[in-house]
Amino acid sequence: MEIAVQLVIAGILQGGVYALAAFGLSLIFGVSDVLNLAHGEFLMLGGLFTFLLFSATGLNPFLIGLMMVPFAFCLGYIFDRLLMRPLAGKKEHIRLMSSILVTLGAALFIEDVTSFLAGAEEKGVDYTLPSFFWGDIFISYLRLLAVVMIAALTVGIHYYLKKTYTGRALRATTQNIRGAMLVGVDTHRIRSVTFGIGSGLASIAGVFYVVLLSISPDMGLGVTIKYLCIIVLGGLGSLIGSLVGGLILGLTESVVSYYTPHWGQTAAFLILVLILLIRPKGLFGK
């Protein structure tokens, strides 16, 4: 029984970390219809700058992460302004294909430049929090922090979308871009803001990544694909979907890896295929 509880806890906590990173990707797709393949690179950059600042100052990595959010926002905003906006006027299928190619190119560019400037080796931050123990069961406060953060972000972004002008404009852009333009919404700016928020979320996920694991310049595309699976599982563009998708992936990995570590990830992706067979638009897709 204790083992079952431990596996469920471990799965939920791991799923929380996955969801945190997938959240920004889902938000960007929901608003801009762009599959941002450079999302993992923003996560890596968040981890890298945390590592560099932590090494230089010794400050708490999460404090560094919070300080980095505005910079990550600006980076995402500029990224959209320079690379995505020229594609905005194209037909839908051309825009989708072009955005995949452009973000893939950007991902490879960021990977190479980072590798050249900061070195290609693994980097990690030596920081931990004591875990909570109850008999043989343990809960990692670091991972719990990630779950709390994703829950807070879900609620926060929900209210942001409902209550603020930018949030409402953002929803309007998602639902009907022409309608939004007719009522005076600057849809270009809204898309850039969304990219900024997505990048900010990725950089926060990067902080968790560098604290819990380690980062390297070439990790980006690998994690992007994983998070892409999560948002496809949850339903493209659905925030709650990315949370549930992350939890399903985390739980499946956790339970299967206990019995056979080799099949943990495979089983998680089999679940993805099964769900897509039953619900082709994902769990919360419309």
Added chain:
Amino acid sequence: MNKKLIGFCLVFLMAVAIIGPDMVRAEEPKEIKIGATIALSGRFKGIVGTFDKLGDEWAGLVNERGGIYVKEYGKKLPIRFEVYDDASKPENARKFYEKMATDSSIAFFMGPFSSFISNAAITVAGKHQIPMQMVCGNDEVLFEKPNYWRVGSLVPAAEEWERLVPIYKKKGGVKTFATLAMDTLHNKGVIKGFEADLKKNGFEVVYSAIAPPPTKNFAPMITKLRKAKPDVVCIEALSLAFTIGFLKQMREAGFKPKEIIVGHVTKHVIDTLGPFAENITGLAYYIEGDTQDHKDFLEVTRRAGFTWGEFMESGIRYWAYTRIKQTIETAGTLDRKKIMDTMWNMKSKIMGLDNYVTKEGYGALGSYPCQVQGGKFVSIWPLEKALKMHKYRNP
């Protein structure tokens, strides 16, 4: 007229094709060029570090002394490396070795990093009959099929951890072991050999698992490990992300075995784990000594900007470089067949250790126990030294 001209051209072209390569080869070379690929990016980068620079610095040291004497030409020739980044992928390595095989000025191939990539590279060496000194490749799959054109530097993977067992046997205090290997040829080979060695010596293996390289979530494995309560936890992985992820999650879980053995400890592992890395036991392909080779090796690593303890695989590369130098000096020629014959038959000393190749093609360099002490990876071998210096993490 036309037929005669075409006939003459064909005969001429055939003659060039047949004797051309020999004419080129007979020309006195200006340098000895060694072709290699290294994982300067990708998942092995953390272990490989800047070994391209290490090679250049070694060549620089040899060239400062005039180069390598080749009897056939009656003089010393400078040595130079031509290195490509295979990005830790065998298909890239194969492509680059194929490219270098078309360059007749390449005297030697040096193998890439890992058995996984070496397996692709040795086929190119065999196909084009170019001598290859493998560096970091010692899994049995590399030596199963006969291939005259490659020899190794290392003992079989299954024997790599054999020097650890006598320490635990003599010292006592531990009985049960748990192992986790990353799913690569090398890692599985090492752990398989170590487990057999442990059982032969009366130890018990209470947990044994293999996980794929991209594994990030180790919590389920650690849950099972905690239940098995091993005295010693062993992790063998060529990816530092794998090793670091596992050890960090072990720390999160508050799991404190008496001893942790990590197969590939580098500067990045120590830096990332901080004080948690203290007293992690590992192995390096180096043992301290006072030979000229030791002085040269330490000088070359100093020039390359790191210490042997920061990149524990650097010893293998020095071993391979020195084998190449000794081979050319012994063979007295750059003729590929004679070079290869010499590589198989040569017996000498490198760093005070016996250097030879077994009939299967394995080398003679083994690994020697080390431990992280005071934030540095220090050598604790021979056995008497290990019994004095080695410390359990949680006695």
